[in-house]
Amino acid sequence: MFVDRAELSLTAGRGGNGSASFRREKFVPRGGPDGGDGGNGGNVVLVADPRSASLVDYKFQRKFVAQNGQGGSGKKCTGRTGEDLRLPVPVGTLVKTFPDERVIADLDREGMELIIVRGGRGGRGNFHFRSSVNRAPKRCEKGETGETTTVVLELKLIAAAGLVGLPNAGKSTLISKISGAKPKIADYPFTTLSPNLGVVYEGTHSLVVADIPGLIEGAHLGLGMGLEFLRHVERTRVLVILIDVSPWAEHTPVETFHILESELAHHKTELLAKRWLVAANKIDLVSGRPAGLAALKGLCTRRHLPYVEMSAAAGTNLDGFRRRLFALADES
Numbered sequence: 413m414f415v416d417r418a419e420l421s422l423t424a425g426r427g428g429n430g431s432a433s434f435r436r437e438k439f440v441p442r443g444g445p446d447g448g449d450g451g452n453g454g455n456v457v458l459v460a461d462p463r464s465a466s467l468v469d470y471k472f473q474r475k476f477v478a479q480n481g482q483g484g485s486g487k488k489c490t491g492r493t494g495e496d497l498r499l500p501v502p503v504g505t506l507v508k509t510f511p512d513e514r515v516i517a518d519l520d521r522e523g524m525e526l527i528i529v530r531g532g533r534g535g536r537g538n539f540h541f542r543s544s545v546n547r548a549p550k551r552c553e554k555g556e557t558g559e560t561t562t563v564v565l566e567l568k569l570i571a572a573a574g575l576v577g578l579p580n581a582g583k584s585t586l587i588s589k590i591s592g593a594k595p596k597i598a599d600y601p602f603t604t605l606s607p608n609l610g611v612v613y614e615g616t617h618s619l620v621v622a623d624i625p626g627l628i629e630g631a632h633l634g635l636g637m638g639l640e641f642l643r644h645v646e647r648t649r650v651l652v653i654l655i656d657v658s659p660w661a662e663h664t665p666v667e668t669f670h671i672l673e674s675e676l677a678h679h680k681t682e683l684l685a686k687r688w689l690v691a692a693n694k695i696d697l698v699s700g701r702p703a704g705l706a707a708l709k710g711l712c713t714r715r716h717l718p719y720v721e722m723s724a725a726a727g728t729n730l731d732g733f734r735r736r737l738f739a740l741a742d743e744s
Contacts, residue, residue, distance in 0.1 A: 415470070415471050415567075416467060416569075417467065417565065418471065418565045419510060419564050420474050420476065420563055421474055422477075422562070423456070423475075423476070423477045423529065423558055424454065424456050424478045424529040424530055424531040424558030425452075425453025425455075425478040425479045425497075425531040425532065425558045426480045426481065426494075426555050426556070426557050427450050427451070427452050427453045427534040427555025427556045428449075428451045428452075428480065428482045428483040428484060428491035428492075428555045429450045429534075429535045429553070430448070430483075430537040430553045430554070430555075431449075431450075431483060431484035432445075432447050432550050433445065433446050433448075433485065433538065434447075434548065435486070444542060444548070445537075445541070445542050446486055446487055446537075446539055447484060447486065447488075447539050447552055448485050448486070448489040448490045448491065449484045449536050449537050450481050450482070450483050450491045451481030451482045451483075451484075451490060451491035451493040452493045452494065452532065452533055452534050453479070453480050453481045453532040453533075453534075453556075453558040454495045454496045454497055455496045455530050456499065456529045457496050457498045457499065457527050457528070458499050458507060458519065458525065459525050460503045460505065460524040460525075461501065461502070463500070464501060464502045464503075465502055466502060466567070467501065467505070467565055470499075470565065476499060477497070478494060478529075478558065479494035479495045480494050481493055481532070481555055482494075483555075484535070488537070491534060501565060501567075502567050503520065503522050503524075504520055504567060504569055505518075505565055505568075506518055506565070507519065507526060507563055507565060508563060508566060509563065510561075510562040510563055513564055516528075528561065529560060530558070531558045532555055533555070533556045534555050535553030535555045537552050538551055568644055569609065570620070571619075571621060571622035571644070571647070572620050572621065572648060573620075573621045573622070573649065573689075574621070574622045574644065574645035574648040574650075576624055576651055576652065576653055576672055577672065577693075578656065578662075578663070578671070580656065581656045581693060582694060583623045585724040585725050586654065586691075586693070586724035587608060587610045587623040589727065589730060590610070590621070590730060590733070591621060608622070608623040609621070609622055610623070612734065612737070612738075614735065617738060619737075621737075622644055622645065622648065642675075642676070642679045646682075646683070648686065649687065649741055650688070650737065650741050651683065651687070651688050652691055652737065653691065655668045655669060655708065656668065656694055657692045657694055657705050658694040659697065659698070659702075660697075664704045665692065665705060665707065665708035666707045666711055669690070669708060688717050689719075689720065690708070690717050690718065690719045691719075691720050691721075691722055691733060692708060692719070692722070693722060693723060693724055694724075694725070695728060696726040696728055718736055720733050720736050
């Protein structure tokens with residue numbers, strides 16, 4: 413199961429109480445105060461872990477509490493500090509406040525750590541309160557309460573290129589042919605229900621490609637299912653605009669281009685400034701040079717957009733597509 417958003421309630425550990433103790437030993441009359449301090453409570457730490465690929469661990473368990481500090485004891489013994497609670501999250505996770513969702517941190521590098529709530533300080537024992545006028549203080553402090561907060565975790569996959577297209581454009585077929593990814597493939601829309609990642613190789617070089625679930629016209633208004641996954645192309649260097657140019661496509665190639673461009677712009681205008689590679693897919697099903705295909709190529713020429721014709725299913729010109737993709741990624 414792929415989960416890219418989670419809401420967590422986090423509580424750090426409480427500090428241990430200080431001790432009110434007095435030294436009582438044979439041959440030591442009137443022993444003074446020797447109460448030790450309480451240990452500090454444990455922190456809650458978010459860790460960017462490359463072994464974690466989804467936020468699914470936090471779908472069913474949403475409340476986490478770190479270990480409390482241990483209370484102090486006699487002979488000036490300090491209580492044990494509570495262990496930190498370390499929660500692994502995928503690399504590329506945004507941490508936001510709740511409910512206003514202001515960004516606290518972006519855990520976009522392997523091994524990054526964020527102390528999201530800090531444990532309470534342990535209370536002082538009565539040893540600290542001795543004085544010339546009060547040689548037998550009974551006063552000691554209670555441990556402080558640990559911090560608590562609610563955060564929103566939002567995963568944005570980190571990939572060099574993202575495949576964007578309407579449902580059934582052939583994105584899953586393409587990523588399965590150019591990488592080792594094994595997505596579900598079928599001849600009906602919305603086969604892909606979550607993003608898929610594949611590693612593509614060209615000689616000694618490699619890059620990660622994300623297959624994003626299909627968009628439909630009006631996705632920015634809440635229609636369809638693809639818009640909620642568009643956050644995963646925000647980090648990509650190259651957007652592959654995959655267009656079905658077969659005679660059975662619902663829209664003409666140029667109409668499809670404008671639909672995708674509009675949905676990307678409504679999601680975040682910065683996506684329009686990324687490098688685009690327009691890929692005319694299913695070219696094996698086209699006979700001759702139909703007007704729709706020529707119009708798409710002419711549009712890309714006028715807009716100075718890289719353009720390639722290919723067929724993922726038939727394997728036509730996949731090497732050419734791969735070369736163009738790597739060249740654009742290197743330029744970014």
